[in-house]
Amino acid sequence: MDLYSDGLLKWQDIFRPLMGALGVKPHTLVRWFDTNTFFRAPELGGRIQTVTNPDGVVPDASVPRPRAATLPSPFMFSRAAHTDQDRNRLMIELARQVLRPAIDAAVAGGAELIHLQDPWLGYFGIKPDDWAPLGEALGVLHHELKATLAFHVYFGDAGPHIDQLQRLPVDAIGVDLIETDVAELGSGWDKGLVAGIINGRSSILESLDNTVEVARHLADTVRPRNLYLTSNCELGYLPTGVAERKVLRLGEAARKAKELVSV
Amino acid sequence: MSAEIDHKPLLTHEVGSLDKPGWRVKAYAGKPLDDKDLEEARSWGERLTVPEYEKLLDLLRHAPFSKEQKAEIQRWSSLYALRLEESAGLDVVYDGEQQRTEMYDWAVNHTNGFERRGSVRAFDNKYYSKAAVVGPISLREPFHNAEFSYLVSVADAELKIPVTGAYTIADWSFDERYDKDTDLREPAKGRRRKRKAARRDFVLEVSRNLIRPNLDSLIGLGARWIQVDEPGASTEEDELDLFVDSFNASVEGLNATFSTHLCFSDYNLFFPAIERMSQCRQYAVGFANYDSRELGTSDEKRPGYQVIKKFRDLSYKPALGLGVLDIHSDFIESPELVRDRVLYAVKVFGDPGRIHVTPDCGLRTRSWKVAYEKLRNMTAGVQLARETLRI
Numbered sequence: 001m002d003l004y005s006d007g008l009l010k011w012q013d014i015f016r017p018l019m020g021a022l023g024v025k026p027h028t029l030v031r032w033f034d035t036n037t038f039f040r041a042p043e044l045g046g047r048i049q050t051v052t053n054p055d056g057v058v059p060d061a062s063v064p065r066p067r068a069a070t071l072p073s074p075f076m077f078s079r080a081a082h083t084d085q086d087r088n089r090l091m092i093e094l095a096r097q098v099l100r101p102a103i104d105a106a107v108a109g110g111a112e113l114i115h116l117q118d119p120w121l122g123y124f125g126i127k128p129d130d131w132a133p134l135g136e137a138l139g140v141l142h143h144e145l146k147a148t149l150a151f152h153v154y155f156g157d158a159g160p161h162i163d164q165l166q167r168l169p170v171d172a173i174g175v176d177l178i179e180t181d182v183a184e185l186g187s188g189w190d191k192g193l194v195a196g197i198i199n200g201r202s203s204i205l206e207s208l209d210n211t212v213e214v215a216r217h218l219a220d221t222v223r224p225r226n227l228y229l230t231s232n233c234e235l236g237y238l239p240t241g242v243a244e245r246k247v248l249r250l251g252e253a254a255r256k257a258k259e260l261v262s263v
Numbered sequence: 264m265s266a267e268i269d270h271k272p273l274l275t276h277e278v279g280s281l282d283k284p285g286w287r288v289k290a291y292a293g294k295p296l297d298d299k300d301l302e303e304a305r306s307w308g309e310r311l312t313v314p315e316y317e318k319l320l321d322l323l324r325h326a327p328f329s330k331e332q333k334a335e336i337q338r339w340s341s342l343y344a345l346r347l348e349e350s351a352g353l354d355v356v357y358d359g360e361q362q363r364t365e366m367y368d369w370a371v372n373h374t375n376g377f378e379r380r381g382s383v384r385a386f387d388n389k390y391y392s393k394a395a396v397v398g399p400i401s402l403r404e405p406f407h408n409a410e411f412s413y414l415v416s417v418a419d420a421e422l423k424i425p426v427t428g429a430y431t432i433a434d435w436s437f438d439e440r441y442d443k444d445t446d447l448r449e450p451a452k453g454r455r456r457k458r459k460a461a462r463r464d465f466v467l468e469v470s471r472n473l474i475r476p477n478l479d480s481l482i483g484l485g486a487r488w489i490q491v492d493e494p495g496a497s498t499e500e501d502e503l504d505l506f507v508d509s510f511n512a513s514v515e516g517l518n519a520t521f522s523t524h525l526c527f528s529d530y531n532l533f534f535p536a537i538e539r540m541s542q543c544r545q546y547a548v549g550f551a552n553y554d555s556r557e558l559g560t561s562d563e564k565r566p567g568y569q570v571i572k573k574f575r576d577l578s579y580k581p582a583l584g585l586g587v588l589d590i591h592s593d594f595i596e597s598p599e600l601v602r603d604r605v606l607y608a609v610k611v612f613g614d615p616g617r618i619h620v621t622p623d624c625g626l627r628t629r630s631w632k633v634a635y636e637k638l639r640n641m642t643a644g645v646q647l648a649r650e651t652l653r654i
Contacts, residue, residue, distance in 0.1 A: 012387045029386055029552060029591050031527055034499045036435055038386035038527060157451065181451040197447060203380050203395050203437035204444050214447045239381020239393060 001251055003068040003113050006059035007235070013039035014072045014117060015080070017056030018098055022049060028082065033123050033155050035201075035237055042081040048093045054102040058109035068113040069106035070234075073151060074099055074137040075130070076120035088133035095137035103141055113148045114141070115174070115194070119233065122156030122176060131164050139169045148226075150174055150194050154233045159184030166191060172224075176232040177214070185222045193224035196232030198250050203242045211253035212260065219261055229254045272615035272654050273605060273645050274354045276584070278524055278547055279425040279492060280366065280625030281347070281359025281634055286323055287340040291333050296323055304343075307631065311346040337362045338413055347635055349420050352642035355488070356420045360625070362410040366427045366492060367435050368392045373406035374473050375399070380437060386591075389628065395437035396465060400472045405480035412484060423488040424481060425625075428523065429470035429509040430502075431495035433462070441465050459501075466505055470512035478517055488520040490547065494624070497528035503536035510540055520544050522584065526624040527552065530570045538577060546574055547584030549623030551604070552591060558599055560607045568607055575612045582616075583608065586623035587644070588637045593629065595636045601644020606651060615654055620645050 011017055019026050019042050026040035057069065072080075077099070078091035103114050116138075126134070142149050151165070152174025158165065159180050165173045172192030175185065178199050185193070197214050198206055219227050229250060235243040284307070286300040301323055308316025319339045322332060344359035363369035368391070371377040377394040385391050407424060414422055441461035445454050478489055491513065496506045514521045522545035525533065530548060537543070554567025562569065574583045587604045588596055601620070609615045620641060626634040 027592070029527055031498070031529075036391075036495055036498060037384060040387075159451075177447050177451075179451060179455070182448055183450070202442065203393075204439055204442065206444055210444070210446055217448055236384055239383055241381050 001247070002254075003066055004064045005068045005070060006063045008070060011056075013037075014070075015039060015042045015077065018042075018051070018054065018072070018077075018102060020056055021051045021054045021102070022098065030080075033119055037237065039080070042077070044081040044083040044085070044090060044094075048090075048097045050097045051101040054098075054105045057102045057106055065110045066112040067106075067110045068115050069103070069109075069111035070115045070117060071099060071102055071106070073116035073118035073120075074141070075126070075134050076118045079120045079124070088130060091133055091137045092140065095140040100141055103145065103147075107145070107147045111147055113150060113228075114145070116141075116149070116151050116170075117234070118151060118153050119155035121161065122153040122158060122179065125156075126161070131167075135168055142169045142171075148172060148192065150192065150228070152194050152196070154196060155179070157181070157184075162186060172226065172228060174228075174230070178232045182214070182217065182221070185218075187221055187223055189222055189224040191224065192226035192228060193218065193222055194228040194230055196230055197253075198229075198231040198246050200231040200233040200235045200243075200246070201237050203238065205242075205245055206249055206253075208249060208253055208256070211249065212256045215253060215257035216260055219257070229257070270582070270616075270619070271354070272618065273609075273649060274582075274619040275642050275645055276353055276355035276423055276547075276619065276621055277348050277357060277359070277638070278584070278586075278621050278623070278625050279357070279360055279490075280627035281344050281361070282627050282629065282631060283359075283361060284340060284343065284631070287336055287361065290323065290326070290328055290336045293327060296326060307343055307347070311343060311350050313343055313346050316343075341410060341413060342417055345414060345418055347631065348638065349418075351635060351638035353638065354420060355423045356418060357422055357425060358410065358414055359627070360425065365391065366425075366625075367432060368394075369406060370427045370432055370473070371436065373403050375401045375403050376440070377436065391435070393435060393437060395439040396433075396441070397439050400468045402473050402476045405477050407477065407481055408484055411481055411486060415485065421488070422486075423490050423522075424486055425490045425492050425524070426474070426478065426481075428491040428493040428496070429474045429513055430466055430506040431493050432473070433466040433469050433509075434495035434498050436465075438462070438465055462502070463505055466509045467512055470509045474513040475517070478513065478519070482517055482519050486519055488522070490522045490524055490545075491543075492524045494524070494526050496523075496525055497530070497532045500532055503533060504539075507536050507540045510543065514542050522547060522581075524584070524624070525549070526586070531573070534573050541579035543581055545582040545584050545619060547586070547619070547621050548574070549586035549590070551587050551589040551596070551623050554589075554604065556594070556596075556600060558603050560603050560610060565604065565607045568604065568611070571608055571611055575617070580617065582619050583612070584619045584621040586621055588622035588626075588641055590622050590624045590626050591628060593633050595633070596640055596644070598640050598643035598647050601641050602647040602651065605645060605648040609648070609652060615652060 074095040150172035154176035158175040174194030340361040341358035348356040382390040524547040526549035550567045
């Protein structure tokens with residue numbers, strides 16, 4: 001691996017440390033997309049307070065550096081919340097008051113890649129009018145950020161959204177290649193590509209040769225500014241032993257792909 | 264053919280699991296019991312007037328336990344859970360699945376074709392074990408017969424047997440048999456189509472080769488009402504038809520009353536698919552988790568129950584097992600809150616005969632104290648509703 005995280009093992013769900021930092025105790029249990037995992041829906045009524053102590057998002061000292069920090073994207077956060085507010089306004093407010101302080105804390109804690117998860121966009125899609133507010137919210141997070149900001153769409157086909165995704169103010173776009181056609185990614189990206197090539201929902205271990213070939217294919221055809229190899233989604237749907245084997249396979253494939261590209 | 268059982272209006276029952284007492288868990292695991300465990304066994308035995316519970320206390324004092332003694336302790340645990348439900352006033356009971364490890368694990372461990380892979384998080388810090396299908400699926404041995412035979416011998420109230428359904432078993436498993444590692448350079452649409460076809464084969468094989476023979480065996484022992492638990496049913500929005508096909512393949516032609524349990528889903532997704540599930544005579548569905556805790560019987564006061572109209576309008580007129588207890592919270596619903604949830608449902612259905620009253624799901628994440636209080640208030644709330652409706 002080139003970047004490390006603690007796997008969010010202490011997080012009960014992707015929103016929980018942030019809700020803790022807001023002093024809000026979530027209640028309603030909701031299915032996490034099409035998985036057998038559930039999250040407590042953030043209850044976000046009224047004005048959002050500025051988070052002043054987002055320590056819960058920073059891994060402990062045992063995690064090696066450089067680190068990657070994973071957080072919910074403002075789009076997903078605003079859509080998954082129980083709220084009576086306008087969701088686009090809420091999205092921008094969450095970016096300013098909650099996510100930016102959390103990102104700053106993560107960067108101060110050694111994060112060089114900020115990985116924003118967005119299964120919502122992949123699974124449910126996005127309305128045309130929501131792209132501009134999403135861009136605004138991501139702009140809040142990207143402004144003078146001393147780390148790479150990645151926006152990762154998964155649990156769905158990113159193909160129909162590629163043009164819009166490339167216009168977002170982030171450094172890299174993540175796609176779920178279990179759901180997305182490689183051919184739809186186009187070529188000559190001026191952003192990084194976070195390529196989800198390991199299936200985080202299947203216990204079948206990917207073939208090494210096949211994974212290396214896919215990585216090479218992406219490097220040759222999509223030609224992103226940077227290519228990041230990762231799983232298509234979080235690995236929390238896998239038992240630890242299976243996840244470990246997949247991470248090892250990913251590292252092995254990345255090492256081999258780098259050798260081949262550098263030749 | 265799904266048989267009808269004539270039930271009174273506002274019938275009450277549990278949904279499935281209860282927590283396992285510390286003495287049962289430790290004894291089974293071979294861990295030492297302490298005074299607290301013995302006191303738990305004594306106090307609940309006394310409170311629930313479990314016949315001859317002193318014999319359990321005597322047994323628990325004589326660790327280590329043989330295999331036969333462990334089985335005996337499990338039966339005591341079943342008896343305690345049964346008495347808890349009967350004592351709370353439920354009309355239809357079971358044993359809180361005391362003799363099973365867990366609803367998924369128990370089923371796949373009695374099945375050929377699966378291998379364990381480890382545990383994964385379900386919610387908060389609760390985990391469940393997952394297995395992978397690796398070969399042809401078949402029933403190794405009927406896996407609810409022993410508990411059912413025992414419960415028939417000790418239950419005063421009517422029994423309803425919870426059985427994990429085919430779709431949920433498949434959905435909670437990894438597929439290493441039908442699904443294959445694919446080349447991501449192939450078109451995604453083609454890969455998706457293959458994945459869905461593999462999934463269909465997997466689910467229907469579980470229905471035919473695992474669930475159905477197990478149900479058949481229970482019916483042979485005299486089971487009259489079997490609840491097919493499908494908490495995973497709506498996981499994949501585009502597979503609701505497959506869920507219905509799996510239910511129908513599991514029960515078609517078997518002579519018992521079949522119901523199903525659904526929970527923690529957007530229940531709108533089940534429509535129109537379940538219009539084809541006419542052999543399901545009752546849907547036990549969790550609603551309280553989504554509802555307000557305010558009293559009242561208006562639409563505004565009962566936001567968690569708005570979808571029940573769709574169950575009302577099913578042409579084959581199944582009963583609705585109305586979830587009125589949030590099983591993920593220690594909040595004790597008052598009898599008045601239960602009453603209002605029930606009255607709202609009766610108002611929507613216009614027929615109390617089609618409303619049964621239940622917790623949202625199994626109560627295994629709550630302590631017995633909390634579960635007992637919740638269930639007692641549930642039956643008290645139903646009594647209040649009956650008085651209001653004069654039935």
